[in-house]
Amino acid sequence: MKTARHAAAVRDPSERIGNFREVVAGYSEETAVAEANRCLRCKTKPCTAGCPVGVQIPAFIQEIANRNFEEAYRIIRATNALPAVCGRVCPQERQCEGNCVCGIKGEPVAIGALERFAADHHMAHAPTSAVEQTGRRVAVVGSGPAGLSCAGELAKRGYRVTVFEALHKAGGVLVYGIPAFRLPKEIVQREISELEAQGVQFVLNSVIGCTESVEELFEEGYEAVFLGTGAGLPKFMHIPGENARGVFSANEYLTRINLMKAYEENAETPVFRARKVLVVGGGNVAMDAARCARRLGAEVTVVYRRTEEELPARKEEIAHAKEEGVVFDFLLSPKEVLAENGDVCGLLCTRMQLGEPDPTGRRRPIPTDETVRLDADCIIPALGTSPNPLIARTTKGIAFKPHGEIVADEDGKTELDGVYAGGDAVTGAATVILAMGAGRTAARAIDAYLKNKE
Numbered sequence: 001m002k003t004a005r006h007a008a009a010v011r012d013p014s015e016r017i018g019n020f021r022e023v024v025a026g027y028s029e030e031t032a033v034a035e036a037n038r039c040l041r042c043k044t045k046p047c048t049a050g051c052p053v054g055v056q057i058p059a060f061i062q063e064i065a066n067r068n069f070e071e072a073y074r075i076i077r078a079t080n081a082l083p084a085v086c087g088r089v090c091p092q093e094r095q096c097e098g099n100c101v102c103g104i105k106g107e108p109v110a111i112g113a114l115e116r117f118a119a120d121h122h123m124a125h126a127p128t129s130a131v132e133q134t135g136r137r138v139a140v141v142g143s144g145p146a147g148l149s150c151a152g153e154l155a156k157r158g159y160r161v162t163v164f165e166a167l168h169k170a171g172g173v174l175v176y177g178i179p180a181f182r183l184p185k186e187i188v189q190r191e192i193s194e195l196e197a198q199g200v201q202f203v204l205n206s207v208i209g210c211t212e213s214v215e216e217l218f219e220e221g222y223e224a225v226f227l228g229t230g231a232g233l234p235k236f237m238h239i240p241g242e243n244a245r246g247v248f249s250a251n252e253y254l255t256r257i258n259l260m261k262a263y264e265e266n267a268e269t270p271v272f273r274a275r276k277v278l279v280v281g282g283g284n285v286a287m288d289a290a291r292c293a294r295r296l297g298a299e300v301t302v303v304y305r306r307t308e309e310e311l312p313a314r315k316e317e318i319a320h321a322k323e324e325g326v327v328f329d330f331l332l333s334p335k336e337v338l339a340e341n342g343d344v345c346g347l348l349c350t351r352m353q354l355g356e357p358d359p360t361g362r363r364r365p366i367p368t369d370e371t372v373r374l375d376a377d378c379i380i381p382a383l384g385t386s387p388n389p390l391i392a393r394t395t396k397g398i399a400f401k402p403h404g405e406i407v408a409d410e411d412g413k414t415e416l417d418g419v420y421a422g423g424d425a426v427t428g429a430a431t432v433i434l435a436m437g438a439g440r441t442a443a444r445a446i447d448a449y450l451k452n453k454e
Contacts, residue, residue: 005107006035013323017294020180020263023320024088029067032117036065039109042101047111050099052437053079053149057096057111064114073122076115081152082145082191082436084123085174087116088183090433091314123190133199135159136450139222141208141391144172145432146423147228148195149439150446155198157447162222164206169259172230173424174432176259177251179288181295182317185258209390214419223453224418224446227406228439231385231424237280241337246272246344250281250289250382257292274298274378278347280334281382282306287317289380290326300326301374305333305352305365332372333365337379346375385429395419403428412442413449420446 009025016023027035039061047057056075063072076083092098092112100108135158140147143165151161169175171188196202208214208229217225234249236242253271256262262271277293279286282304293300302321304311307330311318322328331352338346351370354363387404397416399407405428412420422438424430 002106003038005038005110006031008110008113010320013320013325016181017291017324020295022184023181026120027113027117029069029121032064032069032114033067035110036061036114038102039065040101046099046101047096047109050095050097052095052433053440055079055096055115060118061109061111061114064118069118069121070126072114072118073126076118079440080115080436081149081195081440082174082432083115084119084187084191085145085183086433086436087112087114087119088187089178091431093315095433123187131155131198133158133160137162137222138446138450139164139217139225140228141214141225142166142172142228142230142423142425143170143192143202144174144228144230144423144435146230146425146435146439146442147172147226148192149436150226150228150420150422150443151200151439152195152198153440153443154446155195155200157443159447159450160199160201162201162203164203164208166205166207167259168204170202170204172228173232176255177285177288179254179258179292181291182288207390209394214391214395214416218418223450224420226412226439226442226446227391227414227419227421227425228423228435229388229391229425230435231387231405231429233386233388233404234381235383235385237334237337237381237383239334239336241339244337244339244344245342246274246339246376246378247337248272248378248380250279250285250380251385253289253380254285254292257296263292263296271296272378274376276376277301277378277380278303278374278376279380279382280304280347281384282311282313283382283384284313284317285384286382287313287321287326289382291317291321291324293378293380294324294326298378301376302326302328303332303334303347303349303374304328304330306354306362307331310362329374331365332374333367334381335371338373344377344379346373347379348373385424387425387428391425410441411445412438413445418449 060072060075097108140163234251256271260269277298279290332349336348352365355366358364406421412422420442423435
């Protein structure tokens with residue numbers, strides 16, 4: 001507990017805001033072994049209890065300490081289909097590392113960095129082995145974290161899995177939502193290649209509910225369907241002036257940058273390069289949008305209606321945003337978008353104060369009589385997302401909640417026989433690892449369902 005945690009190298013802010021290269025570097029072999037030796041190998045495994053997919057954390061860390069790096073990867077991969085992704089973007093501080101005993105009197109073991117090391121070492125040194133799938137057919141709709149996790153678990157069990165993706169690249173939010181400086185796209189593609197080697201097939205540019213229906217998937221011979229369609233429908237501020245030119249949802253802004261690479265010179269789908277950007281919201285998506293805008297040369301201010309203490313984004317992302325020059329203006333709530341000749345010129349806000357805690361335990365913001373004007377030529381609301389209504393409009397027999405989430409039980413089973421769902425499509429916008437846990441749970445339920453049909 002007295003041994004200091006080994007920090008991964010981070011690129012200098014003045015250099016990194018000029019490009020989209022990865023900010024945090026991975027461990028070397030020597031650093032990984034040294035950090036692994038900090039682990040106490042607790043018999044009660046509180047860290048594993050904090051992992052939504054149940055990675056056997058002490059076991060894989062022991063293998064890293066013993067320099068059995070490929071065995072460490074194998075242990076992780078037994079329950080986690082995307083270890084290189086999770087090692088980079090999971091909120092470990094609230095999950096596995098938050099439960100680490102070393103954190104009681106010192107710093108927790110860097111479980112996320114060690115997971116990333118094992119995955120990156122495997123990708124660099126171990127060939128991918130193909131697995132022949134000869135079992136029954138299952139369709140997975142959506143190639144985000146829930147869909148990829150479900151597909152990987154089913155493929156391990158011998159099923160022939162086809163993943164249908166609406167966009168022209170597989171990966172869902174991993175490719176369109178998370179910037180390359182946090183999650184390089186080649187890492188996502190390597191994880192997908194691992195699944196392809198297991199026999200998983202990907203069908204791109206296929207919008208289930210439009211190009212074909214869930215019912216037609218069954219007619220084509222699929223015996224079960226998993227809906228991992230995510231929550232890609234952005235929420236807006238619903239204030240006057242919101243339709244002015246220069247207001248972009250964080251979803252659109254990040255998709256243009258991450259998927260379409262709008263930051264490149266002569267990009268086919270460019271994004272507006274603003275001078276002064278206001279990002280409304282305080283979550284990880286808000287941090288991603290703010291940091292992207294900085295890399296496009298803008299002065300950026302994050303507008304949040306509570307204080308810094310209540311910011312829901314990861315502390316690491318907040319710290320990196322500050323290092324890169326992002327400014328935070330707290331206790332402000334948008335009131336009206338100001339425009340000149342149809343173009344954004346500012347945002348009128350109400351000054352807030354914090355009252356009593358709401359049902360989630362966070363102090364409720366209460367408006368005051370003070371009004372504040374902020375100048376801007378671009379405003380990016382990052383206020384969360386909800387599921388796309390396409391499946392709800394085209395699929396009979398599935399129940400949906402008032403905001404569009406699919407109704408499913410703890411195993412992901414919907415009210416339509418043979419149809420399962422998980423991830424943000426069920427919970428609303430949440431984390432990558434929670435979506436992966438839901439996909440894995442649904443895969444086990446699908447396996448049981450099809451075996452019972454026999």
